[in-house]
Amino acid sequence: MHHRKPNRQELKKRSVHILFCLIFICLLCFPQTARTGAYAGMTLWANTVIPVLFPFLLASGLFASLGMASGKWYAVLLGFLCGYPMGAKAACDLVKEGSVTKKQGQWLMCCCNLPSPMFLTGFIRIPAVTWAVYVPAVMLLIPVFFFPEHKKRKLSSESHSEDLPGIMPLLEQAMDSSVKIMIKIGIYMMVFSILSVWIQTFHFLSPFMRTLLPGLSEMTIGINAAKNAGFSMRQQAVLCAIFCTFGGCSGLSQTKSVTEDAAFSMKFYILIRLLHVAAAVIIICCWHFE
Numbered sequence: 001m002h003h004r005k006p007n008r009q010e011l012k013k014r015s016v017h018i019l020f021c022l023i024f025i026c027l028l029c030f031p032q033t034a035r036t037g038a039y040a041g042m043t044l045w046a047n048t049v050i051p052v053l054f055p056f057l058l059a060s061g062l063f064a065s066l067g068m069a070s071g072k073w074y075a076v077l078l079g080f081l082c083g084y085p086m087g088a089k090a091a092c093d094l095v096k097e098g099s100v101t102k103k104q105g106q107w108l109m110c111c112c113n114l115p116s117p118m119f120l121t122g123f124i125r126i127p128a129v130t131w132a133v134y135v136p137a138v139m140l141l142i143p144v145f146f147f148p149e150h151k152k153r154k155l156s157s158e159s160h161s162e163d164l165p166g167i168m169p170l171l172e173q174a175m176d177s178s179v180k181i182m183i184k185i186g187i188y189m190m191v192f193s194i195l196s197v198w199i200q201t202f203h204f205l206s207p208f209m210r211t212l213l214p215g216l217s218e219m220t221i222g223i224n225a226a227k228n229a230g231f232s233m234r235q236q237a238v239l240c241a242i243f244c245t246f247g248g249c250s251g252l253s254q255t256k257s258v259t260e261d262a263a264f265s266m267k268f269y270i271l272i273r274l275l276h277v278a279a280a281v282i283i284i285c286c287w288h289f290e
Contacts, residue, residue: 026198033198041193044220045186054182056082060089061174071099072108072144079112080134083119084219084247085185085254087112092262104144106264110272111140113255115219115244124223124240126233128287132241132280140272184257192218192250200225211239219248233289241280246273 027034060078075094079087088109095105114137120130196214199205205213211229215222226239247255252273256266 030198030201033201034194037194037197038190040197040221041190041218042186044193045189048220049185049189050182053082053086053185054178056086057089057178057181058174060086060093061177062170063093065170065174072104074099075105075108075112076141076144079108079114080137081116083114083116084251085113085258087114088255088264089181089258092259092264095262102262102264105262106268107140108144109255109259109264110269111137111144113247120244124227124244126237126240128237128284128289129240129244131287132237132283133244135283136245136276136279140276181258185254188250188253188257189218192248192253193221195249196221208235212242215239215243215248216246217248218250219243219246222248234284234287237284237287237289238281241284242277245276245280 056078063074072094075087075090078090091100091105091109091112094100094108095102100108114133117130117134120133124130196217199213199217200210202210207229208231211222211225211231214225222243223240226236226243231239252266252270255269
């Protein structure tokens, strides 16, 4: 009897089913670890992410609705000043508004979706990491200035004012969108925080790997682990630079969730992130630590 070989789609579906079964088994076998990770992720989300990110999400939603999300500097300023995932959200808004093409928005997202300078200087407090994160990002921004302006259809002020709804419907629309994004971000942070805490219980791993792997899952937990693991300053800087430039799987998921409308290529984004990681590590290795 001839058996048909499963195609790639079927193998992918089976792999996902197996993965979810393993996750469920781990949750049953290690409930305390799951509780600790969930608490860490949700505490970080409630105490840090919501107060910092939600007002900017709301404002950017209003800007996009009013047609004020225009110009490349909108993404640059919002991304650099507000941090993950506002750079990606701003690039998506520009594509939806028609200020830039999808290809231009994709490149802007790769350049501007980074931790904010306030986070780097206030939380990490290692100058080398700030330079390692932002020098390659600024270099990546240079081609942006050579992007041709995207010509879009101009609306007369009369027709624009007729089509524009009242401020309250726009505000409620922006609130609904912002709350939806914040809930997604919170869930992603909780899930990957559980994974990070679980990895930290693998005592058969070296201390370096027990710090690196959680940071590749959730950036902030990895940074905390790197600062408290007793590593040298250079080792701490290398780990923190890797976590900040890559953003962790949690950051990648958040980025994808806020750019669904623009349908950016995540493969291209991850490739640029990995190149950024390599550049950041080189800068740290060349840095003189006292």
